[in-house]
Amino acid sequence: MALSSEQRVRRAAVKLFADKGFHGTGIRDLAQAAELSSASLYHYMGTKEELLAGIMTDCLGRLLQGAREATEGVADPRRRLAVLVALHVLTHAGQPDETRVVDNEVHALSPAARKHVVRLRDEYERYWAETIEEGIARGAFHDREPAVTRLALLEMCSGVARWYSPRGPLGLDRLAEHYAGLALRMLGSGDHDCPGAVDRARQVVSTVWRTPL
Amino acid sequence: MALSSEQRVRRAAVKLFADKGFHGTGIRDLAQAAELSSASLYHYMGTKEELLAGIMTDCLGRLLQGAREATEGVADPRRRLAVLVALHVLTHAGQPDETRVVDNEVHALSPAARKHVVRLRDEYERYWAETIEEGIARGAFHDREPAVTRLALLEMCSGVARWYSPRGPLGLDRLAEHYAGLALRMLGSGDHDCPGAVDRARQVVSTVWRTPL
Amino acid sequence: MALSSEQRVRRAAVKLFADKGFHGTGIRDLAQAAELSSASLYHYMGTKEELLAGIMTDCLGRLLQGAREATEGVADPRRRLAVLVALHVLTHAGQPDETRVVDNEVHALSPAARKHVVRLRDEYERYWAETIEEGIARGAFHDREPAVTRLALLEMCSGVARWYSPRGPLGLDRLAEHYAGLALRMLGSGDHDCPGAVDRARQVVSTVWRTPL
Amino acid sequence: MALSSEQRVRRAAVKLFADKGFHGTGIRDLAQAAELSSASLYHYMGTKEELLAGIMTDCLGRLLQGAREATEGVADPRRRLAVLVALHVLTHAGQPDETRVVDNEVHALSPAARKHVVRLRDEYERYWAETIEEGIARGAFHDREPAVTRLALLEMCSGVARWYSPRGPLGLDRLAEHYAGLALRMLGSGDHDCPGAVDRARQVVSTVWRTPL
DNA sequence: AATGAATGAGGGTTCATTCAT
DNA sequence: GATGAATGAACCCTCATTCAT
Numbered sequence: 001m002a003l004s005s006e007q008r009v010r011r012a013a014v015k016l017f018a019d020k021g022f023h024g025t026g027i028r029d030l031a032q033a034a035e036l037s038s039a040s041l042y043h044y045m046g047t048k049e050e051l052l053a054g055i056m057t058d059c060l061g062r063l064l065q066g067a068r069e070a071t072e073g074v075a076d077p078r079r080r081l082a083v084l085v086a087l088h089v090l091t092h093a094g095q096p097d098e099t100r101v102v103d104n105e106v107h108a109l110s111p112a113a114r115k116h117v118v119r120l121r122d123e124y125e126r127y128w129a130e131t132i133e134e135g136i137a138r139g140a141f142h143d144r145e146p147a148v149t150r151l152a153l154l155e156m157c158s159g160v161a162r163w164y165s166p167r168g169p170l171g172l173d174r175l176a177e178h179y180a181g182l183a184l185r186m187l188g189s190g191d192h193d194c195p196g197a198v199d200r201a202r203q204v205v206s207t208v209w210r211t212p213l
Numbered sequence: 214m215a216l217s218s219e220q221r222v223r224r225a226a227v228k229l230f231a232d233k234g235f236h237g238t239g240i241r242d243l244a245q246a247a248e249l250s251s252a253s254l255y256h257y258m259g260t261k262e263e264l265l266a267g268i269m270t271d272c273l274g275r276l277l278q279g280a281r282e283a284t285e286g287v288a289d290p291r292r293r294l295a296v297l298v299a300l301h302v303l304t305h306a307g308q309p310d311e312t313r314v315v316d317n318e319v320h321a322l323s324p325a326a327r328k329h330v331v332r333l334r335d336e337y338e339r340y341w342a343e344t345i346e347e348g349i350a351r352g353a354f355h356d357r358e359p360a361v362t363r364l365a366l367l368e369m370c371s372g373v374a375r376w377y378s379p380r381g382p383l384g385l386d387r388l389a390e391h392y393a394g395l396a397l398r399m400l401g402s403g404d405h406d407c408p409g410a411v412d413r414a415r416q417v418v419s420t421v422w423r424t425p426l
Numbered sequence: 427m428a429l430s431s432e433q434r435v436r437r438a439a440v441k442l443f444a445d446k447g448f449h450g451t452g453i454r455d456l457a458q459a460a461e462l463s464s465a466s467l468y469h470y471m472g473t474k475e476e477l478l479a480g481i482m483t484d485c486l487g488r489l490l491q492g493a494r495e496a497t498e499g500v501a502d503p504r505r506r507l508a509v510l511v512a513l514h515v516l517t518h519a520g521q522p523d524e525t526r527v528v529d530n531e532v533h534a535l536s537p538a539a540r541k542h543v544v545r546l547r548d549e550y551e552r553y554w555a556e557t558i559e560e561g562i563a564r565g566a567f568h569d570r571e572p573a574v575t576r577l578a579l580l581e582m583c584s585g586v587a588r589w590y591s592p593r594g595p596l597g598l599d600r601l602a603e604h605y606a607g608l609a610l611r612m613l614g615s616g617d618h619d620c621p622g623a624v625d626r627a628r629q630v631v632s633t634v635w636r637t638p639l
Numbered sequence: 640m641a642l643s644s645e646q647r648v649r650r651a652a653v654k655l656f657a658d659k660g661f662h663g664t665g666i667r668d669l670a671q672a673a674e675l676s677s678a679s680l681y682h683y684m685g686t687k688e689e690l691l692a693g694i695m696t697d698c699l700g701r702l703l704q705g706a707r708e709a710t711e712g713v714a715d716p717r718r719r720l721a722v723l724v725a726l727h728v729l730t731h732a733g734q735p736d737e738t739r740v741v742d743n744e745v746h747a748l749s750p751a752a753r754k755h756v757v758r759l760r761d762e763y764e765r766y767w768a769e770t771i772e773e774g775i776a777r778g779a780f781h782d783r784e785p786a787v788t789r790l791a792l793l794e795m796c797s798g799v800a801r802w803y804s805p806r807g808p809l810g811l812d813r814l815a816e817h818y819a820g821l822a823l824r825m826l827g828s829g830d831h832d833c834p835g836a837v838d839r840a841r842q843v844v845s846t847v848w849r850t851p852l
Numbered sequence: 853a854a855t856g857a858a859t860g861a862g863g864g865t866t867c868a869t870t871c872a873t
Numbered sequence: 874g875a876t877g878a879a880t881g882a883a884c885c886c887t888c889a890t891t892c893a894t
Contacts, residue, residue: 005874020320023236027868037876039870048868104317107233145391148383152395155372156365163364170361178358182365185398218857240885250859252887261885431878446746449662453864463880465866474864530743533659571817574809578821581798582791589790596787604784608791611824644853666889676855678891687889 006044008034010213013051018097022052022108052105053113055213059098060120062208063091067127070204077135078184082194084128085157085183086176086201092161093172094205098213099161128154135187142188153183173198219257221247223426226264231310235265235321265318266326268426272311273333275421276304280340283417290348291397295407297341298370298396299389299414305374306385307418311426312374341367348400355401366396386411432470434460436639439477444523448478448534478531479539481639485524486546488634489517493553496630503561504610508620510554511583511609512602512627518587519598520631524639525587554580561613568614579609599624645683647673649852652690657736661691661747691744692752694852698737699759701847702730706766709843716774717823721833723767724796724822725815725840731800732811733844737852738800767793774826781827792822812837 003011012033016025027048031038045051070083092099102121106114128150135141143149157179164175176198184192216224225246229238240261244251258264283296305312315334319327341363348354356362370392377388389411397405429437438459442451453474457464471477496509518525528547532540554576561567569575583605590601602624610618642650651672655664666687670677684690709722731738741760745753767789774780782788796818803814815837823831 021234021236023234024321026866028866038868039876039878040874042869043874108237145383145387148388148391149395151372151376152369152392155375156369159364159368159372162368170358174358175361178361179365182362182399185401186395188398188404191401239883241883251885252860253858255886256857447660447662449660450747452862454862464864465881466879468865469878534663571809571813574814574817575821577798577802578795578818581801582795585790585794585798588794596784600784601787604787605791608788608825611827612821614824614830617827665887667887677889678855678857679853681890682853 005034005036005040007212009036009041009044009051010055013045014055014097014101014213017052017055017105018100022048022101022105049108049110049113052101053109053117055098056102056105056109056113056117057120058213059095059102060117060124062213063088064120064124066091066201066204066208067124069208070201071127071131074200077131077138077140078189078192079194079197080131081128081135081141081183081187082180082197083201084131085153085180086198087204088154088157089160089176089179090172090198090201090205091209092158093164093166093175095209095213096161096164099158103158103161125150125154132187135189140187140189143186149186153186156182173202176201218247218249218253220425222249222254222257222264223268226258227268227310227314227426230265230268230318231313235261235314235318262321262323262326265314266322266330268311269315269318269322269326269330270333271426272308272315273330273337275426276301276312276315277333277337279304279414279417279421280337282421283414284340284344287413290344290351290353291402291405292407292410293344294341294348294354294396294400295393295410296414297344298366298393299411300417301367301370302373302389302392303385303411303414303418304422305371306377306379306388308422308426309374309377312371316371316374338363338367345400348402353400353402356399362399366399369395386415389414431460431462431466433638435462435467435470435477436481439471440481440523440527440639443478443481443531444526448474448527448531475534475536475539478527479535479543481524482528482531482535482539482543483546484639485521485528486543486550488639489514489525490546490550492517492627492630492634493550495634496627497553497557500626503557503564503566504615504618505620505623506557507554507561507567507609507613508606508623509627510557511579511606512624513630514580514583515586515602515605516598516624516627516631517635518584519590519592519601521635521639522587522590525584529584529587551576551580558613561615566615569612575612579612582608599628602627644673644675644679646851648675648680648683648690649694652684653694653736653740653852656691656694656744657739661687661740661744688747688749688752691740692748692756694737695741695744695748695752695756696759697852698734698741699756699763701852702727703759703763705730705840705843705847706763708847709840710766710770713839715833716770716777716779717828717831718833718836719770720767720774720780720822720826721819721836722840723770724792724819725837726843727793727796728799728815728818729811729837729840729844730848731797732803732805732814734848734852735800735803738797742797742800764789764793771826774828779828782825788825792825795821812841815840 009030012030016029016033027038027041031041034041066087067084070087071080074080074083106117109117132141132143132146132150136143136146160175160179166172180194180197181191184190184194222243225243229242229246240251240254244254247254279300280297283300284293287293287296319330322330345354345356345359345363349356349359373388373392379385393407393410394404397403397407435456438456442455442459453467454464457467460467492513493510496513497506500506500509532543535543558567558569558572558576562569562572586601586605592598606620606623607617610616648669651669655668655672666677666680670680673680705726706723709726710719713719713722745756748756771780771782771785771789775782775785799814799818805811819833819836820830823829
């Protein structure tokens with residue numbers, strides 16, 4: 001099925017913003033990639049910055065919704081964390097362009113849009129913070145600097161978008177599984193596996209990203 | 214002592230490239246930050262891109278030299294890794310602008326300069342790879358995907374530059390210590406401390422960065 | 427009929443390049459003369475240098491085609507030379523700006539474009555060389571340094587673009603006639619007239635330059 | 640003998656202005672060619688434009704003085720013309736850079752300087768005009784458009800600077816001789832030689848240009 | 853005599869955006 | 874829905890020139 005012009009614009013923007021950065025991407029680059037004239041672009045977008053903001057809030061919104069859905073009803077902090085890690089990793093490995101834009105282009109947003117994006121991100125990170133704190137409180141995790149470890153975890157998992165290739169030797173599931181294991185070890189949780197965590201995350205990711213941004 | 218114009222240009226570039234990105238930083242921004250006219254900038258730099266390339270290769274070169282010095286004569290893979298992690302973290306926490314430029318602006322380099330930078334980075338990462346592999350071979354580390362874990366480690370440690378603040382509650386030494394612990398846990402190395410690793414790294418960092426880029 | 431923007435740009439460039447030289451003409455001068463903003467210029471041209479190259483090759487191309495058409499079927503070297511001289515003079519008197527650009531701005535071309543222009547010019551001059559040589563071979567001309575005389579002739583005729591004014595006392599036809607006479611005398615061809623040579627040249631010039639560059 | 644800095648500046652300017660045009664030559668080009676810093680240039684020159692004006696008036700002045708000396712006491716218009724042609728040709732062949740600057744860069748002069756230069760040139764051309772007119776009056780020359788022929792002659796002779804090479808097959812004397820012959824033929828003066836005209840011109844040129852501008 | 857440092861003005865070119873068609 | 878035409882502002886960079894040293 002052919003893509004609509006609007007979709008082509010979105011995807012071109014995601015790809016180019018991810019590869020060359022927002023300021024490194026010209027409106028003409030976008031037009032060329034979307035196979036439109038630069039004037040026609042403006043039928044499908046507001047300003048260039050609104051396009052960026054839309055991509056970021058959309059992507060973050062899905063991540064947030066994913067976190068909500070994936071952790072719902074999961075009581076064990078170990079499982080919760082494993083699910084969060086798997087979700088994050090699968091998202092960053094599966095949508096590397098979108099997530100790199102979110103992670104790298106905040107500086108290009110106007111203050112208003114930035115505020116909104118930061119609020120979403122903070123809300124998302126709260127899932128991680130709460131899970132970690134609860135795990136510590138319950139004695140499942142052992143860590144002297146949980147706030148630091150949370151940031152370390154997030155950076156580690158987001159980094160996946162910078163290097164993972166689906167054409168490499170590692171499948172998505174094994175990747176997520178491995179990261180979940182790393183995370184639990186970082187939190188001093190022994191070598192417990194969390195069977196089903198990756199499955200749950202994969203399922204959520206596939207629904208959340210059914211329509212491709 | 215007052216800074217020379219050349220130093221002011223370098224520092225302005227590091228700060229601005231880190232905060233707004235290479236393409237988001239105008240030559241006029243640089244001039245203003247360096248308290249020079251935009252024409253005068255060109256007494257102290259070649260093109261804007263050469264300025265970027267110089268910053269990146271300089272910073273990477275110091276990181277590389279630091280890795281060389283810090284690991285020299287350290288036989289135990291656990292200690293080696295702890296030293297590498299501490300060095301990386303201290304560098305990224307202490308020079309967050311420089312390292313963020315290195316980590317985020319590769320896309321803005323011309324192919325020739327990019328090639329050079331990538332080569333340096335690869336050479337640097339080899340220290341990590343060799344250390345991890347040797348640790349596994351010796352049974353000090355246990356990991357099924359050492360290549361993935363290496364990348365996870367690097368992203369985790371580089372991420373420090375994105376959030377650490379010296380005005381926060383955590384001192385540099387404790388930060389480095391904590392990250393070294395995380396790394397060892399990720400590699401299944403139990404809870405062994407590596408006393409002295411952070412000290413060694415701190416000393417190397419302070420010599421390598423004696424002159425401030 | 428009003429001129430198109432593209433035509434205005436071309437004509438402004440021809441006029442200004444002729445009057446002030448390529449390097450003496452700024453893009454803003456061009457814009458003002460073409461009654462466009464400097465940004466709008468770039469809808470109708472590539473780079474400034476491409477604009478110059480286009481003017482030069484266009485003009486030279488017409489001169490070349492004119493030489494081909496005007497000498498076709500003219501067997502007598504005296505008549506051939508008279509036709510070439512008349513064509514050259516009429517072109518330089520009628521299109522002084524275009525021809526001065528061709529004659530004076532070769533140094534401003536990039537090596538690639540220069541090569542092309544020089545090739546065209548050499549091809550054009552071959553018409554003169556062959557005609558002179560044949561005239562000497564047939565005994566119509568007498569000259570000990572035909573190569574030098576050819577250059578003298580060309581410079582003499584091209585010079586017309588530097589001083590001739592249609593508002594002066596001399597009409598184009600008489601000018602051309604006079605130059606043809608000078609040329610024949612230079613080649614030791616007595617005082618033979620070549621009736622019809624100027625007419626032929628005039629006709630070719632008017633077709634070749636029907637559309638005004 | 641080493642050249643003085645001032646001479647080096649002058650010669651660099653002559654060469655560069657001739658090759659790349661006044662506006663195509665930067666102050667840095669001059670400095671490099673003169674092996675000086677761009678600031679040091681200003682010890683030996685006024686503004687760039689004054690440098691140009693100096694070169695032009697100097698060169699024109701010598702040409703004018705040469706014409707005066709060379710025609711002094713030469714009564715026969717044929718000989719006078721031959722001497723003028725030879726002088727002009729020898730000058731343009733011997734000092735091609737200087738004369739090309741004079742011939743091509745008038746447009747780059749300020750109105751005041753241009754006025755001065757044009758006055759010198761007009762004064763110079765008067766020698767030619769008077770000689771031609773007198774030749775016609777005396778029946779030595781036959782020409783219906785002496786003003787046009789004068790311009791044709793001048794352009795023809797000046798053109799020598801654009802193509803003559805001392806490394807070519809033609810010596811200076813033969814060149815001048817040939818041009819004198821061409822001129823006389825153009826003026827309908829038969830094939831009379833003017834023995835000694837070239838010698839006289841050569842001698843004048845060598846004194847006038849003893850010190851090399 | 854010589855030059856590094858400095859700059860306002862301007863170089864050619866591209867920017868994101870609008871609008872009439 | 875689509876686009877050529879258009880532009881003010883800004884892009885990076887170089888210009889000719891001055892001046893303190």
